[in-house]
Amino acid sequence: MSIPTAQRVVQSERHDGVLVITLNRPQVRNAINRALAEAVDAALLLLEDDPELEVGVLTGAGGHFCSGMDLKAFPSEGVPRVADRGLAGLTRAHRTKPLIAAVEGAAVAGGFELVLACDLVTAADTAFFALPEPARGLVASEGGAIRLPARIPHHLAMEMLLTGSPLPAADAARHGLVNQTTGEGDALDAALALAGRIRANSPRAVRLTRQVVAATRGLDDDAAFAVQDPLTAPVFGTSTAAEGASAFCEKRTPDWNL
Template identity: 50%
Template sequence: MTEVRPSKPVIAAVEGYAVAGGFELALACDLVVAARDATFGLPEVKSGLVAIGGGAQLLPRRIPYARAVEVLLTGRLFSATEADEWGLVAELTDPGRALERAHRLAEVVAANSPHAVAVTRRIVADTERAGGAGLFPPSDELARAVAQAADAREGAAAFSEKRAPRWG
């Protein structure tokens, strides 16, 4: 599977059921905000199919391996509370509030340096793809480039002047 990542963070807002392809879309996102009554699952095996739209590849990278394999091999659905306990969900909300909270979370992310956010996402993705091994030198180079960029100077100036940064 060739992974294509957008240049900006993507946040999923889950209300109701995120099952099969819908859950695979949520797994492809950077952050998941879910209503407490949401339900997740990859039930493909119950129909003689395989979750090849990203589910079988992404779920074991997002939650503990034993949980991922259990979900994939049994096809059982699971609650938003379980998803939160496993670390899949960034935030649980009251029913009907997931989209609103996802928008607020996006606003918080968007208020940060676009350059620093993009490089941070790249470091996280590169590290995860490499299994966490051997990436410190490239990560250091990327981080140094961010520290020398205009956004870093603006961030420091905004901090010292006690104002919101104005990103270029």
């Protein structure tokens, strides 16, 4: 028997090659319990495994992105990691396809760590981000303390990590943490538009570019090129590359299915 959509803790919908994954526990600002974590993980695995899906969008229902780990469930369920893929199957996962966070309202604690695990971010101008774990006797151990200092100025990251101070979406965008801010309620539409721009490109080239970025992070130039070149060299002799060049010269849209 199928579960009515309104009762699902995660909703997954297809939009022309884009999988929209919606956290659906609005009564608790989409806090992550075990059931939600496993449902997000299943959706992300679907995104990875289905060749018709090229981009994912992660968002939240009810005007908020995610308030983090469900602290009421924590004593009995522990941290809702899934296998070796981290919180909600995302924060430590090795993905190949782009994932965009569409943020409304609060993205705090583990919810912010989900955002930091995504590739791009759209956010309503009323959204905000925070890592208040120390106030709960916890540590932002699912990527917050690792990723945030690499994304924004060091001292601002330390202020957020040590005090729990929130960062409004406008400030997050000013520091490069958010790709695009929108009016309230429009973050998902902006994310879908961004996904459409990604989908206009070669899916293979997009995945390979993500792989290069992930594989060379933190390396010096010589080491980075040594890692990159074996990954990228084969693509220059493919029919995909030939189609891209031909389409450019002929002033037409490439057909990436050739």
